[in-house]
Amino acid sequence: MTTPFPTSLGAELRDLLGDDFSMAEAERLSYSYDNSRRQALPDAVAFVRSHEQVESLVRACRRHRVPVIARGRGTNTTGATVPVEGGVVVSFERMNRIVRIDPDNRLAIVEPGVLNGDLQKALAPLGFFWPPDPTSSPWCSIGGNLACNSAGPRAVKYGSPRDNTLGLRAVAGSGEGFRCGTYTTKGATGYDLTRLLIGSEGTLALVTEATLKLTPKPSALRTMRATYKDVGSAARAVARIMAQPVTPCALEFIDDVALGLARAHGGDTVPVAGAMLMIEVDGEPDALPAAADAVAAAARGDGLIELSVARTDEETALLWSARKALSPAQRTISPHKINEDVVVPVSRLPELVDGVKRLAAAHDVLIVCFGHAGNGNLHVNLLPRNDAERTRAEACLHDVFALVISLDGTLSGEHGIGIAKREFMPLALSPATLHLMHNVKDAFDPDGILNPGKLLPPRP
């Protein structure tokens, strides 16, 4: 679908948006890629500022059957915002007002372009936070978080965007503007369109406003690091921690290969071990010691090498240093990192990690495993160092997904599907489920103009 962009549509969108609409080469190039390193040129870029503009834009594009690709800050890693069929990239970066913060009702109303980190800064003095915390938090947008259901370490205690959003205003692919959800924390009034839109990667509707559920921020935090002689011991500790009543607010796992890399890059503050857990427990100061003790007790067990508890900010930073050294260490090794974020039930983590090690050996590819163990959400990063390894990594990836599905897991915990994992969807979902998802897509976007080529594989 590389038909020429209709001249009359360009003129119409220029009338609608003025200088907030561009067909200039430089602008088109800037919005041709995202953090997936994939690239495709859009025909135009629109910087919307209001719900009404989005309605008019979608209607105009629909009349011409021109693709519309919603975009926050492009931090996703799956190509979800790459305009693979051309069309108009709708950037929400100028639609970035915090409309209202309402602590009495534990909610905030924001435009989609608000950065996650900016919202957190605005909430902090009021004693609240919005739980989703992707690593890209300082520069990713709330709209993008909602589109991909992006979470981070805190999800283990506080949930993902689907658990922390009350309602949305949006524009469907039909051009219809609508509201869904409530301003309340409970609701049983019709179908849950809010959660349906969250994680739909801009394929059903463009979100123009979100009512977010806020959580009071506990005032105290305790950081612990536990090292284990092997992966199995660490994974069993995770299961023990998750089976007792105090849920940590972070429960991060790092395997031996990742630890080795981090140590080579970050120096000998990084411990030598078969596996490591980073654990954080939050709470009010009076209650925190008992909560932290309960989690520490569960972390102890067969195979534990050492459990360290940070007593100062400096000690906390030191404990996290191994985890922080990991990303630059990976970049040094491989410019073509394939980073996945598969999920399995917590008890299947040992099988997943062991299985990945076997696949790494069989395909002769370096793989590191780390991530949000409390949710069973593991970043399985394949690190090919040259073209030959890259080809082997692609083959290995298919086997990794098949392993994950065989362990009752799923393809993605927080990155989403985009173009990167679209072809693997039939591994995770039956033809009937995919058929219903296509029907839902048609219900919102009858002409298929919203973010074509993403998330759902083509109908058989």
Add this chain to the structure above:
Amino acid sequence: MTTPFPTSLGAELRDLLGDDFSMAEAERLSYSYDNSRRQALPDAVAFVRSHEQVESLVRACRRHRVPVIARGRGTNTTGATVPVEGGVVVSFERMNRIVRIDPDNRLAIVEPGVLNGDLQKALAPLGFFWPPDPTSSPWCSIGGNLACNSAGPRAVKYGSPRDNTLGLRAVAGSGEGFRCGTYTTKGATGYDLTRLLIGSEGTLALVTEATLKLTPKPSALRTMRATYKDVGSAARAVARIMAQPVTPCALEFIDDVALGLARAHGGDTVPVAGAMLMIEVDGEPDALPAAADAVAAAARGDGLIELSVARTDEETALLWSARKALSPAQRTISPHKINEDVVVPVSRLPELVDGVKRLAAAHDVLIVCFGHAGNGNLHVNLLPRNDAERTRAEACLHDVFALVISLDGTLSGEHGIGIAKREFMPLALSPATLHLMHNVKDAFDPDGILNPGKLLPPRP
């Protein structure tokens, strides 16, 4: 749609289900009503026992365009399971196995006919619970809880079924069996069909298996009762409690009219006050005192009469006695109670309660308000004592809903829509939102055979 039931369909379903299929008058009568006191005769009743039977049944009924009405135990109050257009009532009461309880992964897999209370009993020895706790918990089914997104007091801390369900197996109105969701607590693999089905009242699909998210049960509980000189003082206390970090596991409100009724019925253990809050805080024994103190501090403030903390089980029972006396007291007064469960943002509770008092006076109808204040979810019960009052109550109800919407609230927090509130849906949802919901309905149920006449008003 009162066409005669096709003889060949009856024969086919008899072949499929044997003695689990009945067209006998007695059986049809037993399944003609639910707790809404509305009634309509089905043509037949099917007691299914497997997913495969449900698939075959829906396909057969679809061929004949015969309605299919899923039914748990009929405890809903909105008529959601009354077969208003005849057809086959599909009772899940014989499909009631707890398939698997998996504490390591904090999940349970159940058939829809399992009673909420039976699941809680099975979970208790393992230290877990499933948070949704409607008052009907001992005799309502999990399938019904999912269909109506039914919750109860604990939702303020632990959420409703939408927040506590990981995945579903179901049969769409098309006759397609499918799975959605995951066995993991995180997932970003396609559209969230799980939450879409929850609260859809059997109009999209029949749930045949649910994977529920379990929560470790805190081992200690502290019960408090706070009385206030007026409703406004109590409502402001609710806002203060919800703005600090310790969330109670119950925060129930009772207005002065309800207290008066309870006292007349339950005796003078019920306090005299302008309003009352029942508050429960749970946690581990070491942490509970600090948590309870934080909540108690927030409950104190302008207008507080007395804050009582129960120290023994007897004292706890005594504190709850006013709340328990309320239901029988209402029944004594009015056999035609209209019980609503509207929701408003917590800070709007005083305006809601004041507004309802004004409407009660204007329409000359007795109304009591009580309910789950932490969610802003109030049971507004109209208690007409005779036919004249009943007519006035119907008129008053419309004004109550209009008031709720004007306060940014919604029609139902946990009862759902059914037939009782269907006509009011356009008050809460715009034509565009309703249009999209109809499209979603068509996506799952192209011939409109699933629970016709419920939830969505007819397309304009």
